[in-house]
Amino acid sequence: MVEISMTVNGKPVTAQVEPRTLLVTFLREHLGLTGTHVGCDTSQCGACNVHVNGMLAKSCTMLAVEADGAEIVTIEGMAAPDGTLGVIQQAFQDHHGLQCGFCTPGMVMSAAALLRENPDPSEEEIRAFLEGNLCRCTGYHNIVKAVRAAAEAMG
Amino acid sequence: MPKDHGIGAPIRRREDLRFLTGSGRYTDDINLPGQAHVHFLRSDVAHGRIKRLGTGAAAAMDGVIRIFTARDFENVGGLPCGWQITSRDGNPMAEPKHPILAEGKVRHVGEIIAAVIAETPEQARDAAEAIEVEIEELPAVIDMAAALGEGAPKVHDDLPSNLCFDWGLVEENREKVDEAIRNAPHVVTLELVNQRLAPNAMEPRVAIGDYDKATDEHTLYTTSQNPHVIRLLMGAFVLGIPEHKLRVVAPDVGGGFGSKIFHYAEEAFCTYAAKVVGRPVKWTSSRSEAFMSDAQGRDHVTKIELALDEEGHFLALRSETLANMGAYLSTFAPAVPTWLHGTLMAGTYRTPLIYVNVKAVFTNTVPVDAYRGAGRPEATFQLERVIDKAARELGMDPVEIRRRNFINPDQFPYETPVALVYDTGNYHATLEKLEELADLEGFEARRQESAARGKLRGLGINCYIEACGIAPSNLVGQLGARAGLYDSATVRVNPTGSITVHTGVHSHGQSHETTFPQVIAEMIGIPEDQIEIVHGDTANSPMGMGTYGSRSIAVGGSAMVRATEKIIAKAKKIAAHLLEASEGDIELKDGKFTVKGTDREVAWADVTLAAYVPHNYPLEELEPGLEETSFYDPANFTFPSGAYACEVEVDPETGKVEVCSFVAVDDFGNVINPMVVDGQVHGGLAQGIGQALLEQCVYDENGQLVTASYMDYAMPRADDLPSFTVDHSCQTPCTHNPLGVKGCGEAGAIGSPPTIVNAVIDALQRGGIEVDHIDMPLTPVRVWSAIRAAS
Structure with a gap:
């Protein structure tokens, strides 16, 4: 040990x-x-x-x-100590970026890393960055929308 | 303005709060006190005789509690099959035993040979590796045609051959169809493969068995789409545990897509072993195990022939399929290539004569069963591909040939020649909507723009139909189902007016916790947050058949509506008493009961309180309390349909296909939550596009599964897919369920593969390359090779 x-x-x-x-x-x-x-x-x-x-x-x-x-x-x-969702988490809820929820934690962590590195990514850049995260439910459509919306909300 | 409440409102999901904060409770998140861990030793050969199993050294290793082999399961039943198909000659299908642990022979890579229970997962795995296994390898049968050949090695020694059944629909039409095809001016033939897929829910399967000696009660925590079905199958047919001593819990489940419908050996093992070793026993599948132990999907080889007249009207259709069952019959496997496939061969068209033949075959591969769409994608694919080929051969526009053959809106209810009665639909409307949204008129300009960049652009069209809302019990009983396919709900109104609904269906991504309350909120007029949906535990929900076949809202939702109607009827009686009015004059609106034509009213919560504190209450006529259960058995299937279009660009130098746009127009009848419905379609499209372009389970000639990890099995990734345009504004409500809903879970996976393949063939043909079919997945090498072969 x-x-x-x-x-x-x-x-x-x-x-x-x-x-x-x-x-x-x-x-x-x-x-x-x-x-x-x-x-x-x-x-x-x-x-x-x-x-x-x-x-x-x-x-x-x-x-x-x-x-x-x-x-x-x-x-x-990733949420505030009082339980308030972070901007990315909120964007995932607002844009239905999750269904079964199993891949979601990894997606949120990846999205946070992307937005730190590139605060204003295009759809293509979001898709390329998330290449290392598999989701079988959403077809990625709403995940991409959520990340884009989070980028805008973080301004 | 979209509604913000009730049916039709795109309200955000309540489930998300726990999933977004890491607070979900999936089966692998559960750890029971005193829990031990099992590791399964699996066969690494596809076919062989077990000569020796040496467990002595392994049993002596650190932490090992017990090792199980088939001998320990001599008094335990095999895994049952839930659907019996009858062959054309009147004989029942061949139904070999499906043992929990391999008995004497192994029949596919991944079959369980032995199980090691130890203190930690690592110790169990280490000890499993130390078991000495001697297997005499036998020749494996992988290819279906070869498996049916004279002298082929037999998967099951006690069966006459590798044929499971030889089924026809409708047998009486066979000769008429043959004759119509013989005499037709045009016959278009296509031979194709609908390749084998791995469902790949992102959460691997998990099972935890627990046994309480004091109460003699068993509990199984499992990743299931239908915990009641597992309780029935495992309790009654495998382990002999009566239902009142067996509880099955399926908590948060991370996707299913069919693969978590079935009863698996690992669940039965953990339940059984927990009693034997006196401790909870947990198994968590690795992804590699999932590839060789989760039931796989599709795997059909088909020849389809379409006869047409000079004007492109369909005269007759003949379809012959070999369907791979794998080594054993999984729970619903025989239903998939038969009643969920042959019955869909009319599509949305008026084809007067149809005959479908399916031969199901045993091979030394992982069992095959329902995967998103289950039989309906296979039907749609061959039909929509052969229609496209026919349009080309007759020089017709692919949109026009479909329109010309559509069942017209005034022809419903429409009885097809393959045993279904479509209740409603408007295929012209969805196709018109598609033409508008996909800007079909603008295609030529986009094609020229692509050509200027050296790319071949193609347009693919597809019009699908599916049979969902599974299913009328008396009908499926006649067709061989060994279960009813109703569903259930208990609506429990609490004293202060909030409501808890216990449903027999299960949500593993479908959003029931959000959408089901919208229905009751609409019916009663109270806010959604006053309504809670409970599912996934046989201990607290009425017997229900679970979630698959796009049935949850159509069947489970209908049960909930029926139970709520009973609640409202009783509550009106109480309100009439409180308001001293006649029951017939009471109206319920916006959470208030009023006496028609007066300003007298009583609030919902005052009525519910009176039901539980019955001081001023008609006790001589009415029981106190407000709780009702309904079981709903659908009168028919529902028939979602739609029209899809996509545009692709093919790089003629590399064969790479890029999906430029995808438009899906679906008719799901009424829609409860359009945001959730959009999401269901997106996910289905991604799986269908994955099938068309990327995914395939590959076995080599020895039965080794070559694609047993994400390094070799190509899952669709974010950068493989476009954003989608989806529309469900064309609505012909289902005529036989109370919500007018049809179900939306499988549509995308059914409609998208032929759309993509039609588009790629269109791109090549417009580019002057004479290719009329390429089998899926359309990988660069396959497309490139087809281009080279044609030029």
């Missing part, structure tokens, strides 16, 4: 983990943050996306020990 410490959604955590524990397993099973999902085992679907030190990362492709000392933000950290 290895001891690791990190900040998750602003809170410090310290735990003992097996070296082979994936970051997503640590988040879900050790910390109970089950908003981050596992949709594949080959790093393609993006349902497990989180932010590690401000960078978008697939938490199924990182060991928990690699995140030692890092600042992690998950979907549970």
Whole structure:
């Protein structure tokens, strides 16, 4: 077992983990943050996306020990402390950007990373950036609309 | 201004709040105290005899609790099939046993050989790898035609051949159809493949079995579209647990698309094993396991012939299909290529004579069952492809040939030659709307603009119909269903007027929690936020058949309407008593009961309170309380239909196809929430375009599944698809259900594949390249090869 410490959604955590524990397993099973999902085992679907030190990362492709000392933000950290949805989350609701909700946390984390990097993306740029997130319900149409609307709302 | 309340309002979804904040409760988010984990050892060969299973070393490994093999399931039934097809010769289909764990032989890659239960998932997996397996590999049958050939290896040794059934519709028409085709001025023939797909709900399947020794009660948490169906199948036919001792919970479920209808071995295993080991047992599928254990879809090989007269009128149609069942019969597999496929061969047209033959075949592949559309995409694809080919051969416009053959609006109800009665529709209206929205007149200018950039632009048209709202129980019983297909709702009015609805259907993306309250809000006149929808738990909802076949609002919603009507009838009696008026004079509007023609009124919540605090109440005539249940059995299928158009650009140098635009005009009858309906169509279109251009399950000649991960199975991504134009303003309400609704979940997946393929063929032909068909998926290499072969 290895001891690791990190900040998750602003809170410090310290735990003992097996070296082979994936970051997503640590988040879900050790910390109970089950908003981050596992949709594949080959790093393609993006349902497990989180932010590690401000960078978008697939938490199924990182060991928990690699995140030692890092600042992690998950979907549970995206709304205001009083529960008010963030701008991107609100845009997803307003534009029906989710159906079953399983890919949604990863989509929101990807959208946040995109808008940080490119605050005014075109539809084509949004589609290209979301290439690493699979959704089987929405056909992406309303996800793209939601991200575009969030960009406009953030001005 | 759109409505902001009730039926027809595009209100935002209440479900979203939990899904957007990571607070959803999917099955894998559930962990029970004392829970152990199972890992399934799966066959890595497609066909073989199990000679030896050495579990000793594995059993001694750290954390291992118990290892199960087929021997532990000797007293347990196989997985049942829910639909029996009768062959043309009157014999029932071949129905081999579908064991929980492989018995003696393995018949497809991914079949479960053994199961290891351990303290952690990692320990279970490590120990499974240590099991010594000796399998004598046998020749595998993968190709359907070869499987039916003389001397082919048999998937099931105890069956006479690999033929499951040989079915005809309508057998009495066979000779008449043959004769009409022989004598017709034009016969257009097309041979095509509707390739095998993996449904790929983003949430992999999960099962957790739990057993309470004190009460002798079993609970199964599972990723299901229909928990009551699982309880019935697993309880009665597999494990022998009576329903009152078995609870099945399907909480938030991350997509289904058909693949979560069926009863799977892993569910039965976890339920059974939890009692044996005395601890909850959890299984979470990996995506790789999902590819080889979730039922797959489609996989038809078809020859279709359309006979026409000189003016392009359809005279007769003959369709012959080989349908792959895989190694075993999944729950509803036999219904898909038969009653959900052959019956749709009339499409939206007046073809007077139709004969459909389907031979279902066992092969050493993963079982095949319903996937979004289930049989109806296969019917639509062949029909709309052969019509397009006919238009070309006769020199007719593809829009005109369809219009000329449409069933006209004054012909409803319309009885087709393939056993359906369409209640209503207006195919001319949807096609006209399509011509307007897709700007068909402007196509030529866009084609020239593409040509100037060296691209071949094509236009594809398709007019589909589907049979949804599944289904009248007495009818499907005659057709071989071993279940009724009604649905149910309990409407429980709480004392202060809020309402809890327990429904037998299940939402796994369909938005029932938002849309079902809109119906009751409209009926009673109270706000939607006073109404809660509860689903997904056999312990708190009446027996219902679940969600698939675009049936939730048409069948489950109708049950809810019927129960609410009973509530309103009773509430009016109470209101009449409180207002000292005659019951016949009471009206309910905007949440108030009024006496007709007076200003006397009593509020909804005062009436509901009186029902539960019956001090001033007609107790001698009326029971207290306000709760009603209805079971609704539909009188007919519903028949959504529509007209689709898309434009593609083909790069003749690379064969790459780009979808430039896609317009979908659908007639869903009345619409409860247009925003949600748009979303359902978008998702269906993406899956259909995925089938047309990207997706395919590929097995090699030994039965190895080559496409067993997202590295090899091409899922549609955001940058593969265009934005869509969707419209559902053409509405011919269903005539036989109380909401006039038809269902919208599958339309996009049914209508889009032929639209895309028609467009690509159109692009090539307009570019002077004589290609009349390419099998899906139309990948660059396939299109490029077709171009090269033609030039």
